Amino acid sequence: MSTTSSPRPFVYVQDRLAVSGVDLTALAAEYGTPLYVYSADAIRERAQMLQQAFAAAAPALSTTLCYAVKANSSLAILKLLAGMGCGFDIVSGGELERVRRAAPKALGRVVFSGVGKQAWEMDAALEAGILLFNVESEAELELLSARAVALQKTARIALRVNPDVFAETHPYISTGLSAHKFGIAIARAREVYKHAASLPGLSPEGVSVHIGSQIRAVEPFGQALQRVRALVEELRSDGIDIQHVDAGGGFGIEYGNGDFDPAASVASYAAELSRVMQGLDATLLLEPGRFLVAQAGALITNVLYTKQNGDKHFVITDAAMNDLIRPALYQAHHEIWPVQKSERAQQTSDIVGPVCESGDFFARDRETTELRSGDLVALLDAGAYGMSLASHYNTRVHPAEVLVENSSARLIRRRETLDELMAAEIV
Ligand code: LLP
Numbered sequence: 471m472s473t474t475s476s477p478r479p480f481v482y483v484q485d486r487l488a489v490s491g492v493d494l495t496a497l498a499a500e501y502g503t504p505l506y507v508y509s510a511d512a513i514r515e516r517a518q519m520l521q522q523a524f525a526a527a528a529p530a531l532s533t534t535l536c537y538a539v540k541a542n543s544s545l546a547i548l549k550l551l552a553g554m555g556c557g558f559d560i561v562s563g564g565e566l567e568r569v570r571r572a573a574p575k576a577l578g579r580v581v582f583s584g585v586g587k588q589a590w591e592m593d594a595a596l597e598a599g600i601l602l603f604n605v606e607s608e609a610e611l612e613l614l615s616a617r618a619v620a621l622q623k624t625a626r627i628a629l630r631v632n633p634d635v636f637a638e639t640h641p642y643i644s645t646g647l648s649a650h651k652f653g654i655a656i657a658r659a660r661e662v663y664k665h666a667a668s669l670p671g672l673s674p675e676g677v678s679v680h681i682g683s684q685i686r687a688v689e690p691f692g693q694a695l696q697r698v699r700a701l702v703e704e705l706r707s708d709g710i711d712i713q714h715v716d717a718g719g720g721f722g723i724e725y726g727n728g729d730f731d732p733a734a735s736v737a738s739y740a741a742e743l744s745r746v747m748q749g750l751d752a753t754l755l756l757e758p759g760r761f762l763v764a765q766a767g768a769l770i771t772n773v774l775y776t777k778q779n780g781d782k783h784f785v786i787t788d789a790a791m792n793d794l795i796r797p798a799l800y801q802a803h804h805e806i807w808p809v810q811k812s813e814r815a816q817q818t819s820d821i822v823g824p825v826c827e828s829g830d831f832f833a834r835d836r837e838t839t840e841l842r843s844g845d846l847v848a849l850l851d852a853g854a855y856g857m858s859l860a861s862h863y864n865t866r867v868h869p870a871e872v873l874v875e876n877s878s879a880r881l882i883r884r885r886e887t888l889d890e891l892m893a894a895e896i897v
Contacts, residue, residue, distance in 0.1 A: 477723070477730045478765050478850060479509040485811040487848055491877040494770055494809050498846050501870050502885060503772040504789035506857050508542075510550055510875035512766035513853075516732065517554040520758060523736045528744035533754045536581050538719045539565040541759030541854040542767070546873050546882035548572035551762070557601065559583055559719065559757035563591035566598060581716060581755060583630065583680070585651055589617055596623040602714060602755070604630045604678040606653055611666050618671030628676030628716055629663060631656040633697045637682045637690035639722070640800045646681030646694060653679070656697055663705055674710050676755075677702055680718025684760060686735075688742040691717065695746040702750060712752060717743055719757035723764050725803045725851050736761070760854040767853020769794050769869070770809065773845045774824070783819040785841045790823025791830040792863040794849060794856045798829040806833055809846035814839045821847070825864045857883075867891050 480489050487494045490509045498505055517535060524533040536557040539548065543565060548558065549572040557579025558569050569580055580600040582591075585607065592614055595603065605611050605627050618625040632653035635646045645652045654662055659677075666674045681694050695717055702712045721739055724730030747754055771789035778784075796802035806821055817840040821833045832849055841847065860868050867886035872879045 477732050479512040480768055480807070480848060480850060482811060487807060487809045489768070490874045492874045492879050494768075494848060495846060497872055497879055498770050498772070498809070500879075501872055501881060503770055503846065504787075504793050504869040505770045506767055506852065506869055506871040507770055507879075508544075508547065508763070508767040508853055508871070508873050508882075510766075510873055513547065513550060513763055514554060516762045516766070517551060517556060519733050519736055520740075520756070520761065521555070523733070523740035524744065524754070527737070527740040528747065531744060531747055531754055533756065534579060535762075536579065536716075536755050536757050537762060538757045538759030539568060540858055542763045542856070543568050543858050544871060544873075544882055545572040546880075547763065550873075552576040557581070557755075559759075563588070563594050566591070566594055566600075570598065581628075581678070581757070583678070583757070587614075589613060592617040592625075593621060596621050596625060601626065602676050602678075602716065603627045604676075604716060605666075606630045608654070608662055608665070611662070611669060611672065615669040615671045624671060624673050626673050626675045627666060628674070628678040628714060629654050629659055629666070630678045630680065631659045631698065631701065633679055633681065633694040635681050635690050635694045635697070637685045637720070638687065639682050639684045640802075642800060643684055644682040646679070646690070656701060659701055660704055660708065663710055664708065667710055674705075675712060676714035676716055677705070677712055678716035678718065678755075680757065681720060683720045684722040685720045686722040688739045691720070691739065692742040692746055695743055699746055699750060702752065714755055715747065715750070715752045716755040716757065719759050719761075721758055721761045723760060723851065725805070727805065732761070732765075762854075764851045764854035767851075767856060769849040769852040769856060770846055771849065773841050773843055773847065775843055776819070776841065783817060785819045785821045787821060787823055787832070787847065789832075789849070789869070790825040790864070790866065791827065792825060792861045792866050793823070793869050794832070794852055795859050795861070796852075796855060797832050798827075799859075804832060804852060805850040806836060806838060807848045807850060808839060808841065809848055812839050817841070825866070862891055865891065
């Protein structure tokens, strides 16, 4: 497997954008737009990068990647990652069902996170024999105990502790402060573990933490894990046999044009976590989402119209906020590249979708070479939290998705039809 010098698999071949040797213009012609395109090699490369970083930093530490399904829950991508030895971090019965369909053999490597698990979801996960429930409240402990007893199963649990660590990221995706709804305050955790150990049907075996998403610095991860480690030692002295430490996900990427060496940055992440885990004798679970899939994917869209409103120039694409909501929701930056390079002059425009909201933009005051009706553009780094956050707003169908592997493209989700979109409705 080649290690590319660019963190993205999308490269120009004679002025035409291609991914792993496959021409995007041809894909758009075959499958239509908007179209999500992913590189299987790029996803594998990231998984391998993370696995190798931990193997190098701490050869004796057993580490399992539990891919965060929410980042991109496509069945084909789940299957691909299961093939790399990954388990999964799920947050709903729906995501559990995806793992069951895509990678049933990986069910034993599933961790179940989330603040609002329902009885039916617990039942399904107990029946599936998942590895660990990451329990986020005392009320959830009670219900899980009752469901395990009813089904005559034992639920292996971790408490998701809130370490009160600040991590620099967008406020909507920061989770590790006590002001956030996530987890159980670490100061109370010891007491809650004692209670958990007394409840029937529960086996406390792990401690879990997740401080947020798109975090570029490694220190906050180390700080949070240090607090978890101290708790693990206390719990063991209380006779609670902790075997798993789940450090969550959240490792970020570069969305702009800044230097980003994913292998080097993940090596420092691995070094930081390994340093804290040193000598603890526990399995490390990680829940990466974005790092594995974001840069492997792009959303290809066609320019419908351009127009000038006063001083402003607009480029209107056939993709919209319902297909990729990150710019509208988090003011997130995504690089936008023409699929066919041109010699045209540079132009500053707002690149927007057709949805009836002023928030429906992909970029504001962005300089690109002039774009014209019929041009294709690629919204980069759209492999994570792109399709998985897509909605039907404005009664727009979900885009199609293509996976490129071994220089050939395969449709992994066909474009939805309007009949399917309205299928559950009753007139
Ligand atoms: N584990 C837990 C418990 C999580 O809540 C998340 C993400 C992850 C793992 C994976 O985090 P990652 O490695 O992907 O950063 N929609 C937002 C991101 C929301 C993240 C939610 N939780 C975005 O587009 O930036």
